[in-house]
Every structure is written in structure tokens, then in C-alpha cells.
Amino acid sequence: MHQLRTLLDHYNEPLLGIHAKHYLKNVQILEEDGVVQIHLRIGFFLSDTQIDQLISKLSDYLYDKGIEQAFEIDVASKVETHKVQSGLKPIKGIKNIIAIASGKGGVGKSTTCANLAIALANNGAKVGILDADIYGPSQPLIMGSYDNPTTDDKKKIKPLVRHGVKVISVGNLIDPDSAIIWRGPMVSGALMQLLNDTDWGELDYLFIDLPPGTGDIQLTMAKKIPMSASIIVTTPQDLSLIDAKRAIAMFNKVQIHTLGIIENMSVYTCQNCGETAHIFGEKAAEKLVEKYDTSLLGSLPLAIEIREDADSGKPTMAKTQKNALSQLYNEIALQVSAKIASLPKAVMINMPTVKVEYTNNSSKN
Numbered sequence: 001m002h003q004l005r006t007l008l009d010h011y012n013e014p015l016l017g018i019h020a021k022h023y024l025k026n027v028q029i030l031e032e033d034g035v036v037q038i039h040l041r042i043g044f045f046l047s048d049t050q051i052d053q054l055i056s057k058l059s060d061y062l063y064d065k066g067i068e069q070a071f072e073i074d075v076a077s078k079v080e081t082h083k084v085q086s087g088l089k090p091i092k093g094i095k096n097i098i099a100i101a102s103g104k105g106g107v108g109k110s111t112t113c114a115n116l117a118i119a120l121a122n123n124g125a126k127v128g129i130l131d132a133d134i135y136g137p138s139q140p141l142i143m144g145s146y147d148n149p150t151t152d153d154k155k156k157i158k159p160l161v162r163h164g165v166k167v168i169s170v171g172n173l174i175d176p177d178s179a180i181i182w183r184g185p186m187v188s189g190a191l192m193q194l195l196n197d198t199d200w201g202e203l204d205y206l207f208i209d210l211p212p213g214t215g216d217i218q219l220t221m222a223k224k225i226p227m228s229a230s231i232i233v234t235t236p237q238d239l240s241l242i243d244a245k246r247a248i249a250m251f252n253k254v255q256i257h258t259l260g261i262i263e264n265m266s267v268y269t270c271q272n273c274g275e276t277a278h279i280f281g282e283k284a285a286e287k288l289v290e291k292y293d294t295s296l297l298g299s300l301p302l303a304i305e306i307r308e309d310a311d312s313g314k315p316t317m318a319k320t321q322k323n324a325l326s327q328l329y330n331e332i333a334l335q336v337s338a339k340i341a342s343l344p345k346a347v348m349i350n351m352p353t354v355k356v357e358y359t360n361n362s363s364k365n
Contacts, residue, residue: 043077044340097170128159236280
């Protein structure tokens with residue numbers, strides 16, 4: 001058992017594209033009936049296929065190092081609550097709130113958010129989406145429901161559940177053809193009400209699909225909503241990157257960690273000839289990553305299937321998990337969840353209960 005522990009402590013090759021420390025920082029080794037049980041406890045969820053790959057790779061490594069004793073490996077996941085910006089505390093029941101931002105509209109942020117949420121839910125995580133784009137809510141179309149939510153006995157809004165994800169959007173509360181003519185403070189207040197008056201239950205991740213821009217609405221939300229991290233979605237185009245830089249700067253200003261960049265529409269492959277073209281530019285996201293010392297979480301192609309699936313109300317990750325596009329979303333979801341798991345945990349302080357009793361000290365007659 002000591003040899004096993006030493007070998008696992010020194011294993012440093014990436015597993016599924018993630019550094020081994022994220023899988024092996026919480027290992028318990030026990031012996032039962034002559035068989036060594038290796039229990040891995042990780043802070044994010046894996047698909048059944050990913051778990052099989054992880055166990056297979058670790059087993060091969062241990063056998064190659066000369067381990068002859070019989071052993072079994074099992075994997076269990078538990079998402080922790082992580083630190084939020086100074087002056088705020090996590091919302092009860094919601095372990096991690098992650099802002100999905102772009103700075104610029106039209107880069108596929110909402111579609112990416114939906115597919116990312118579904119990918120995590122498919123692996124067993126409890127996931128929600130708050131569509132914070134009051135003027136142009138996209139999630140009702142993408143997730144396939146314009147139904148009005150109901151309320152419970154406590155007047156809490158019950159979110160819709162689509163493709164395993166809890167979703168709430170202003171688009172589910174108003175007529176889709178109505179114009180919303182609200183000023184900034186009204187919008188910020190409505191969004192905070194949507195967040196606080198929705199019965200989210202227990203969530204591992206709540207994604208907030210922020211509206212484009214870095215103005216008063218976005219800044220107010222970033223200051224008032226306790227967030228574990230943010231993710232920036234951009235295209236390689238210089239115009240998108242300019243606004244992506246502003247979004248990162250805004251999050252830095254309010255002390256919200258930028259988890260990384262997702263580059264959407266990075267390359268186009270012709271369906272007829274197979275030729276590839278970088279229509280919106282090339283390697284721009286890499287420069288952004290280097291400048292702001294963050295990570296490239298993944299790149300997604302300019303593919304008609306992504307658009308068609310979103311327009312049909314059944315995003316790619318809800319439609320299939322067996323093509324190249326779904327594999328890309330799964331890989332990005334794994335990067336996101338593993339990086340969240342590596343963030344500092346929230347300090348949950350339970351103060352002792354103090355009971356004060358009053359007695360009558362008046363003098364006796």
C-alpha cells in the first residue's frame with residue numbers, strides 16, 4: 001500500500017487533458033479481503049466513458065511500475081462551494097455561480113452557455129441557467145420552451161427544466177413579441193429578483209448568460225451577484241477581441257476570476273470539398289490568453305449544425321453525444337469544471353449559537 005501511495009503521489013501526466021493533481025489530490029487507499037481499494041474523490045463530474053478512461057490509464061501506469069497486488073479503482077465526485085468576490089457570500093444552495101460573457105453580441109455566447117450546461121448535467125452535475133439578457137433573451141428559443149414558470153406556496157418561481165438543466169429567463173415571463181423598454185436600474189433590479197426569487201434548489205453550477213457589453217447593467221450584476229468565476233466567449237475577429245478585453249478588465253476590477261476563453265467560430269470546414277478556412281481570423285484568442293494570463297478552454301468551429309440545433313430548441317449536447325461537436329463541448333465542460341474545482345474554497349464559518357436569558361432580579365418583599 002505504501003508503494004501504491006508513492007506511485008500515485010508521483011504521477012504527473014495529464015489525464016483526459018487535465019493535470020493529474022486534480023484527480024489525485026484526494027486519494028484513499030484501503031485493503032479489503034486481500035484486494036487494495038483505491039478511492040479517488042474529485043471535485044467535478046466525469047462521464048462514464050471518461051471514468052473508464054481514467055481508471056484504465058491509472059491501472060496501466062501501476063502495472064507498468066510493477067504493482068502485482070490486486071487492486072480496484074473507483075471514482076466519486078463532489079462539487080465544492082468556492083470563494084466569491086470580496087464583500088459577498090455564496091447563495092445558499094448554489095455552490096458556484098459562473099458568468100458567461102462576451103462583451104460583444106453575436107459571437108454565440110448563449111448557444112455555448114446552453115451546450116456547456118447540458119454537457120455538465122449529462123455527467124451528473126446539478127446545473128441551472130439564468131438568462132440575464134433582458135432586452136434579447138435567447139435561452140427560451142435555444143432550450144426549446146417559452147412556457148411560463150409557475151410559483152410555489154412561498155411565491156417562489158419554479159424554474160423550467162429543459163434537457164436536464166433548470167432555466168429561467170425574462171423571455172418566459174413576457175410575450176415574445178413585446179418590446180422591453182426599461183432603464184438600467186429597472187433591468188438590474190429585475191435580474192436580481194429573478195435570481196433571488198427563483199427556487200433553484202440545490203445546484204453545483206449556475207451559469208448566468210450575461211447580456212453583451214460592459215456597461216452599468218453588467219457592472220452592477222458583477223458587483224452584487226456572488227460569482228466563483230467568469231468565462232469569456234469570443235470569435236477570433238479583432239472586433240470581438242476588443243470587447244472581450246473589456247469584459248476581462250471589468251471582471252478583474254470587481255475581483256472575479258476569469259476562468260478562461262472559449263473561442264467560437266474558430267474555423268470553417270467546407271461540407272463539399274473538406275477545405276478549412278479561418279473566416280474570422282486565426283490565433284487571436286491565444287494572444288488574449290497570453291496577455292491576461294488565463295487559459296484557452298477550447299475552440300469551436302463555425303458549423304451549421306450548432307446553429308440549426310439551437311434554433312430547433314434542442315442544442316447539440318441534447319441531441320447527440322456521439323459526434324465531433326459534442327466531443328468538443330464535453331472536453332470544454334471538463335476543462336471548466338476541473339478549473340473551478342481548483343479555485344480556493346469558500347470559508348463557511350458557523351458561528352456558535354448564543355442564548356440570552358433574562359431573569360427578574362427585583363428584590364423580594
